[in-house]
Amino acid sequence: MDIVELRTPTAIVRHGRGRLIVLRPGSDGERVLDVPVTDLLKVRLNRRADDAVVIEIYLRYPTPVLTGVPADRTPLPVLIAEHDVPAATEIVDRINGQILATQRIDVAAPDLNPPAPTWGKSGPTRADVDRAVRRMAPNREAKTAIAALHRYVTPDEYVLETAIAAAHPPVASGQGLLAATTGRLLFISLGASDRFAHELPVSAVLWARNTEGTPLVPGDDAVRGEANMDVHDGNVTFRFTGADRADTERVTCAVNFAVRRDSADGAAGPADPGVAQLYSEWELLVERHSLGMVDDAQFQRYGRGILRSLPDGG
Numbered sequence: 001m002d003i004v005e006l007r008t009p010t011a012i013v014r015h016g017r018g019r020l021i022v023l024r025p026g027s028d029g030e031r032v033l034d035v036p037v038t039d040l041l042k043v044r045l046n047r048r049a050d051d052a053v054v055i056e057i058y059l060r061y062p063t064p065v066l067t068g069v070p071a072d073r074t075p076l077p078v079l080i081a082e083h084d085v086p087a088a089t090e091i092v093d094r095i096n097g098q099i100l101a102t103q104r105i106d107v108a109a110p111d112l113n114p115p116a117p118t119w120g121k122s123g124p125t126r127a128d129v130d131r132a133v134r135r136m137a138p139n140r141e142a143k144t145a146i147a148a149l150h151r152y153v154t155p156d157e158y159v160l161e162t163a164i165a166a167a168h169p170p171v172a173s174g175q176g177l178l179a180a181t182t183g184r185l186l187f188i189s190l191g192a193s194d195r196f197a198h199e200l201p202v203s204a205v206l207w208a209r210n211t212e213g214t215p216l217v218p219g220d221d222a223v224r225g226e227a228n229m230d231v232h233d234g235n236v237t238f239r240f241t242g243a244d245r246a247d248t249e250r251v252t253c254a255v256n257f258a259v260r261r262d263s264a265d266g267a268a269g270p271a272d273p274g275v276a277q278l279y280s281e282w283e284l285l286v287e288r289h290s291l292g293m294v295d296d297a298q299f300q301r302y303g304r305g306i307l308r309s310l311p312d313g314g
């Protein structure tokens with residue numbers, strides 16, 4: 001990025017090559033501030049009560065400036081003349097744009113393109129099924145169900161996680177292979193004599209939760225410490241008791257991921273904010289409160305709104 005410079009009555013503001021430098025005017029050119037843009041919280045123009053216009057530079061961390069005075073997130077003011085406001089606006093926008101660019105995190109989306117099957121003597125084999133099964137605790141009785149899963153998955157869905165679990169009515173009774181895909185929750189029985197499979201579309205699922213020793217209905221004999229997964233479709237709750245806790249929890253996370261993904265892809269408007277986004281909003285609110293940009297009453301009101309938006313929040 002090219003270096004741009006703004007000369008004011010009290011300072012020289014220089015921005016470029018990832019740094020912001022503030023110099024005192026004069027032959028010595030004393031550096032008041034010399035920091036990378038990543039250390040900046042924001043830069044803004046402000047008109048003070050005495051009608052003077054200043055550029056306010058907020059540092060992200062309590063960093064001492066070169067004069068030895070700790071900034072401690074207090075904005076460093078740079079006084080500018082009235083006729084310099086247009087040029088100051090441009091450099092402020094340029095700096096804030098780079099601040100946002102340095103804060104942006106590019107999260108690589110998982111590759112959920114269903115892989116093409118490879119065909120062998122025993123039938124089709126899908127790479128996503130193999131990866132999910134390898135993460136699962138080994139089970140000799142699951143071989144037939146795994147082979148069936150390779151045949152049951154469609155070209156439009158990606159297998160996320162698998163687990164061995166016992167189904168409970170109204171799904172069925174008995175052990176089976178539980179598979180969460182981007183489109184369905186599948187249960188394939190392990191029984192050699194009485195083979196069956198059930199499916200539940202992700203679009204019909206509201207949520208999935210892990211529960212331990214909680215009766216599904218009054219009278220159930222729930223065992224303390226059981227790795228249960230409950231799946232709710234808005235009317236009926238389906239319960240599966242996992243053979244391995246880690247596998248069951250991964251399937252639960254996969255079902256919820258698929259539900260949120262389906263909701264976001266098919267929604268007419270933006271999806272509900274996730275926990276990470278709400279937490280970022282909370283951190284920003286705390287930061288603004290510490291800078292005096294939000295008073296105590298506003299902080300309490302906005303904070304309650306964010307906390308109430310969290311899952312199971314009060």
